[in-house]
Amino acid sequence: MTASISETERVVLITGCSAGGIGHHLALELAAHGCRVFAGVRTLSKAQALAENPRIEAIELDITSDSSVDAAVARVLAATGGRIDVLVNNAGVLCAGPTVEAPLSRVEEVFDTNVIGLARLCSAVAPVMMDRRRGTIVNVGSVSGYVATPWVGFYAASKAAAHAYSDALRMELAPFGVRVVVVAPGSIRSNLVANHSDSLIEAESSRFVLARSAIEARAGLSQNSDTTPATEFARVVVPRILGDSPPAYITYGSHAAATWLLYFVPPVIRDYLLGRRFGTHQLARDLKGGCPFSGKKGGGSCPVSGGRAKASVSCPIASPLAMWVALAALVAGGAYSVFKAS
Known part of the structure; x- marks a missing residue:
């Protein structure tokens, strides 16, 4: 990166590159828009391609370490005359598998990165922006922060926490002229799963072993052929981040709209639909249960219908057609307008 940085160029610090x-x-898209980008990575060799761009400087940054964060921020400020115009908290880790079987050490790692690490960067950079009375903080959440699905409960919880933290931060920093934006990706084709693969079921003795294929499919959902390429995601999101009035939430990517809309669906219907999609409904059948919600074997009372559920028969809770009619009404009523990209 060249030494001089003009006042018209925005300085960006981004994590997880x-x-x-x-x-x-x-990082590449931000550089293409004329920004000077400091791309944070834990291991510099993983950002070798970025370092070839004259507008990007790769820096060592571990967001779970106070000393690493302090050193990285100090380096950026020293190189730019004391300013950071845009902070993008992108670094994150995945946690997939049954929540009750997840090692607590792994849960701590997920929250330390996805929530505490994000807050650690905000606490280090926000004062600089507040003193200058301008700046933008972008926290990358997930559509999983809107609606949790089976098999990624702790990941969804960490992203929901990041959303809530960002909401409070947005209101607190507004008087200082600092904007806070949540970017909630849908299914984006990236290296998240490859870099953070889990032992989804710890042992064959797992009570969820019959759902192994469903768990593995959910963990790799973002790598399917129908997902949004990361290049497209960046091309759509970056101009909105850099706009004069960036929105509070930017939601974009495959399955993003449908996931967000499910937040407004009654939980009993949402559970049924997600259960069918991600295998808990089938697991109930495989365990010889009747109603997938009560888990009772054979003919038992269904807590939703109030009737009798039979083994290997779907729980008769609601017509999917009626659900989609309700979603269409939400869209027609303007709920979809929260999406600055679709």
């Missing part, structure tokens, strides 16, 4: 990930492509 390993090759092939969302952060990698966001």
Whole structure:
């Protein structure tokens, strides 16, 4: 990166820029829009391709370490005359598998990265922006922060926490002229799963072993052929981040709209639909249960219908057609307008 940085160029610090990930492509797109980008990675060799761009400087940054964060921020400020115009908290880790079987050490790692690490960067950079009375903080959440699905409960919880934290931060920093934006990706093709693969079921003795294929499919959902490429995601999101009045939430990517709309669906219907999609409904059948909600074997009372549920028969809770009519009404009523990209 060249030494001089003009006042018209925005200085961006972005985390989680390993090759092939969302952060990698966001960094390239930000540079293409004329920004000077400091791309944070835990291991500098993973950002070698970015370092070839004259507008990007790769820096070592571990967001779970106070000393690493302090050193990285100090380096950026020293190189730019004391300013950071845009902070993009992109670094994150995945946690997939049954929540009750997840090792607590892994849960701590997920929250330390996805929530505490994000807050650690905000606490280090926000005062600089507040003193200058301008700046933008972008926290990358997830559509999983809107609606949790089976098999990624702790990941969804960490992203929901990031959303809530960002909401409070947005209101607190507004008087200082600092904007806070949540970017909630849908299914984006990236290296998240490859870099953070889990042992989804710890042992064959797992009570969820019959759902192994469903769990593995959910963990790799973002890598399917129908997902949004990270290049497209960056191309759509970056101009909105850099706009004069960025929205509070930017939601974009495959399955994003449908996931967000499910938040407004009654939980009993949402559970049924997600259960069918992600295998808990089938697991209930495989365990010889009747109603997938009560888990009772054979003919038992269904807590939803109030009737009798039979083994291997779907629980008769609601017509999917009626659900989609309700969603269509939400869209027609303007609920979809929260999406600055679709």
